[in-house]
Amino acid sequence: MSRLRNALLAGTFAGALGLGIAPAALAQELSFSQVERGRYLATASDCVACHTDIEEGGKRYAGGRGLETPFGTIYSSNLTPDEATGLGRWSRDEFYRALNEGISRDGSHLYPAMPYPHFTKMSREDADAIFAYLRTLEPVTAEIPENALPFPLSIRMSVAGWKLLFFDKEGFAVDPDQSEEWNRGRYLVDALAHCGACHTGKNLLGADKEDEYLRGGTLDNWYAPNIRGGVNGGLADWEAEDIVRFLGEGRSRHTAPMQRMGEVVGLSTQHLRDEDLMAIAVYLKSLDDAPREEAETPSQARFETGEAIYFDNCAACHSADRSGVPYIFAPLDSSNKVTAEDPSTAIRIILGGARAQQTEAVPSQIAMPPFAWKLTDQQVADVVTYLRAASDRKAGPVSAGEVEDMRAHLQEK
């Protein structure tokens, strides 16, 4: 396609929509295929989840969603091409710099709640495609609330120090010893889908711990489980096909995406091509993990108490032998949430319940009921302790205090 035709096409587009795109932008490529590629890549990167105020029914990509970080609330920016409040005046280069270096148009540093430590691995070509797609959105004027951060984090310059310590601006390195599929999967996981933003443990300053890569992380009272699929990994019992179905259909033999991950599957992964999901699965399945440390065993009395609570409350769905019902009720012995070092998610789901994400492939909405009204903190702790001890991947006991804290958190919300 000739440059002239591109410019004409872009001009027509802008003219028809009355976008008032600056001349510099007009010169940029805006071909249909690039926009569609950008749409797909933006979906794979799940930009829409953070950049839409979902809780308040905000416009897609218009930002304003409050992201709860351990350091305070950070509000996402407006990605629509609005002149005053969005990306209207941004150039392609400036957009790439934001993804690649975490620097805003005005030169200030972006808070790493924007996962540029991941997006820095994104190719220039892909970043440009996403930018081209974002240009086609309807501009929405949306002022973004001030971030609620304590001093000195409220000073954006503080991010410069953080970057110095934790931000490696290295691109994506293809591993020539691995297959093309594996490399594609790694690129999707690391550069686009930024799985590690939740599934990798963080240090005290919120940066990824390298040796915790995809071994599970705790965020806003959720524990995002270990998703390494090799020996000893959280997904060791999953076949690659299970991962594909989990991400693509929202159901697998092992579990269904709920709440936070449900959002990711609903907004992002269910729209990805099967070969991309398979690439992700192949990559994850290649990641082995260290053997588990020997877990403390609960007393026989505690084990039996937990077993009694389990049998009376849980077995009707999850089966007396904890094997569940594939695709409907999660098998618990192999659950990477039940047997995680941090039991937050298991405790949280028992207390508050959970609902499986609805997808285009699987529209049914199975839910786990809440047990907060029925079980005491001690009883929840006992049943989780039982499950962790009964599993072939043993994990240590849970205290009533941990349940008490989670209950307080859920009641506050």
Next chain:
Amino acid sequence: MTHYTRRQTLRLMLMAGTALAASRVLAAEYGRGAGMPWSPMSGEVPYYGTGADRFFSRDERLAVAAICARLIPSDEDGPGATEADVVTFIDRQMAGFYGRAQHWYMQGPFAEGTSTQGYQSEHPPAMLYRLALAELDDYCRSQRGGAFAELSEEDQDAVLTGLDEGEIAFERVSAKTFFDLVLENTVEGFFADPLYGGNRDMVGWRYVGFPGTRYDYRDFVGHNGAAIPLEPVSLQGRPGWSQP
């Protein structure tokens, strides 16, 4: 009580429908799923009032306890309404929505009805108890020399039989309706989940071998009539849920 005009009702229905439709559109747009709204910590928790719910006066409570004790007696065969604390169940029942007949149509006309037509009294159950118990004690004092609770078991049985068979009539309410209601409530209190105040320690369930609020018997499908060796369990649990 608020009265809605037809126009208000229609408007409310319209608004409710619109709100539902709107949330469905939003949910679908964000890909988070449509359909029924859901939020954590909001399950279908059964309403069971509180232990502080009380309706009966001291004398009423004595009389009801005595009636229950005769309807399901405690004997060598097993525990009765007294062990199950059925009177507490009925007391809470009367203090709650059931006692107020909150879920029933309670406007006239009040015909006698047939036995299959259910409760026909113009009085909500709690008021029926109050009126009937007063007349019952009056009757017992004048005919048997003491309040119902003070009579011998034989006298109590005779009075209850009189109520059941229509030999004793009350002035303000139907004695037979009262008897039928107490009998029904006593059975409920003996077998209902202990959550509601009766069936104390699941004595009713243990007595008949009912395993309680379980709803999955896949493990016993092949048992073909053999006893199921499960401890009964209440919605509030059982002793086995706490460490010894």
